[in-house]
Amino acid sequence: MSTLVLDEIGLLVTNDPQLGEGPLGIVRNASVVVERGLVAAVEPAGTSADRRIDAGGRCVIPGFVDSHTHLVFAGDRAEEFAARMAGQPYEAGGIRVTTEATRRASDRELRELTEHRRAEALRAGITHLEIKSGYGLEVETERRLCEIATEFTDDVTFLGAHVVPPEYEGRADDYVELVCGEMLSACAPHARWIDVFCERGAFNEEQSRAVLEAGREAGLGLRVHGNQLGPGPGARLAVEMGAASVDHCTYLEDADIEALAGGETVATFLPATDFSTRQPYPDARRAIDADVQVAIATNTNPGSSNTTSMSFCIALAVRDLRMTVEEALLAATAGGAAALRRDDVGRLSPGARAHAVVLDASSYVDLVYRPGVPLVAATMKAGERVATEANNSRESEERG
Numbered sequence: 001m002s003t004l005v006l007d008e009i010g011l012l013v014t015n016d017p018q019l020g021e022g023p024l025g026i027v028r029n030a031s032v033v034v035e036r037g038l039v040a041a042v043e044p045a046g047t048s049a050d051r052r053i054d055a056g057g058r059c060v061i062p063g064f065v066d067s068h069t070h071l072v073f074a075g076d077r078a079e080e081f082a083a084r085m086a087g088q089p090y091e092a093g094g095i096r097v098t099t100e101a102t103r104r105a106s107d108r109e110l111r112e113l114t115e116h117r118r119a120e121a122l123r124a125g126i127t128h129l130e131i132k133s134g135y136g137l138e139v140e141t142e143r144r145l146c147e148i149a150t151e152f153t154d155d156v157t158f159l160g161a162h163v164v165p166p167e168y169e170g171r172a173d174d175y176v177e178l179v180c181g182e183m184l185s186a187c188a189p190h191a192r193w194i195d196v197f198c199e200r201g202a203f204n205e206e207q208s209r210a211v212l213e214a215g216r217e218a219g220l221g222l223r224v225h226g227n228q229l230g231p232g233p234g235a236r237l238a239v240e241m242g243a244a245s246v247d248h249c250t251y252l253e254d255a256d257i258e259a260l261a262g263g264e265t266v267a268t269f270l271p272a273t274d275f276s277t278r279q280p281y282p283d284a285r286r287a288i289d290a291d292v293q294v295a296i297a298t299n300t301n302p303g304s305s306n307t308t309s310m311s312f313c314i315a316l317a318v319r320d321l322r323m324t325v326e327e328a329l330l331a332a333t334a335g336g337a338a339a340l341r342r343d344d345v346g347r348l349s350p351g352a353r354a355h356a357v358v359l360d361a362s363s364y365v366d367l368v369y370r371p372g373v374p375l376v377a378a379t380m381k382a383g384e385r386v387a388t389e390a391n392n393s394r395e396s397e398e399r400g
Contacts (some may be wrong), residue, residue, distance in 0.1 A: 002050045003035050003042075004050065004052070005051070006055055006355075006356065007031040007034050007045055007047065007055065008031070008045050008054050009029070009048075013025070013059070014042060014057075015333055016348075019349055024329065032060070032359050038352065051119070051302060053369070058244075059361055059362055060313070061168045061357050062345075062347050062357070063346075063355035064124075064126045065346045066336060068132075068245075068247050070299070071149070072145045072149050073102050074098070074101040074373040075102065079305070083277065084276075089245070097303075098301075107144060110145070114151075128294045128345045132159040133156075134195075137160065142187050155342075158191040161197060161208070180210060184214055188218045193220055193244070194224070196224060199227075201229070201261070208224070212237075223244055228251070229251075234268070239259040244340065249267045252274060252283075252286070260290075263359070267294050267298050268336075271321055281319070281321055284317065284323050293335065294335055298313055312372070314367050315338050315372075327366070355381050355382070358380070363374050
């Protein structure tokens with residue numbers, strides 16, 4: 001059995017408090033031994049193996065886990081973004097612009113666009129991600145989006161209930177019936193999750209509950225878009241239904257915080273979305289102090305968060321959501337894993353997938369201290385390098 005060691009790690013974040021200091025489980029002067037793509041052990045620096053990668057004394061963290069993305073789409077909404085920066089408010093209906101372009105795109109075009117975005121995310125240190133549909137809003141295109149997404153992740157989410165398409169204007173209940181019936185039947189074989197946009201301009205509480213109930217009956221896990229554009233029922237509905245995550249959480253009232261603290265639903269914050277839409281930033285400090293489990297995700301999409309930079313999201317979370325650096329890093333790794341109900345990613349401890357990021361820095365604090373600087377020197381999945389920045393290639397590999 002071949003073994004690999006990622007050696008000479010100056011500061012290792014394991015996210016396992018039993019292995020090291022504090023909630024991040026920090027180990028200094030460490031090595032990570034990998035067998036069959038999994039972490040076999042965390043040892044002192046200098047451990048031998050069949051192959052050796054020298055981290056050069058730099059910081060190594062678990063790969064980022066992005067639990068909310070919309071990676072499969074066609075078209076561009078740069079003009080909408082520019083108009084918003086000039087003062088036009090964000091509205092959920094802009095999704096329809098992307099829907100038109102996505103419906104016209106071929107499978108090949110959609111696959112190539114998604115492959116490009118996935119490669120970009122890997123370079124940014126995102127080793128595992130969720131991908132939603134939601135830009136088809138009719139049976140065949142939604143099915144195509146879910147099927148293409150399976151080529152890039154095993155966490156595919158069916159989001160037929162993104163907004164009501166133009167052809168169903170004024171007939172939202174009829175569209176919900178389609179989502180819960182023929183569309184769900186076509187997409188469920190390719191998906192692990194179902195999601196609904198429970199928000200003004202999208203779907204009300206009753207409609208959202210119907211979508212979630214239908215998804216659960218089809219064997220899918222539940223996710224919710226909620227509380228983005230104002231106070232609403234999304235967060236409490238997510239807890240009531242046992243959803244894995246409620247995402248956005250820009251407007252959380254006391255009752256929402258209380259419900260989240262008493263349930264198992266993760267509150268996933270999407271700070272790059274609030275940046276892009278000029279919405280108020282949510283107060284993550286309030287949720288964390290109430291013992292709500294939290295995550296950070298990029299919400300990569302063409303309309304409200306066209307970024308694959310988790311580092312950017314972490315910096316925003318610390319500056320504007322009032323998280324500590326440690327809380328933000330944990331939310332972008334182990335928190336994302338919890339939002340996907342996974343224990344095999346988001347950590348670097350025995351039994352986990354060997355998904356790691358070598359930073360071109362001695363500390364993870366530089367992710368916030370040096371915002372906008374490309375600090376991901378190398379991204380590793382299952383112990384193999386899958387992305388390396390050309391200007392950050394100091395680590396060397398040796399074979400025993």
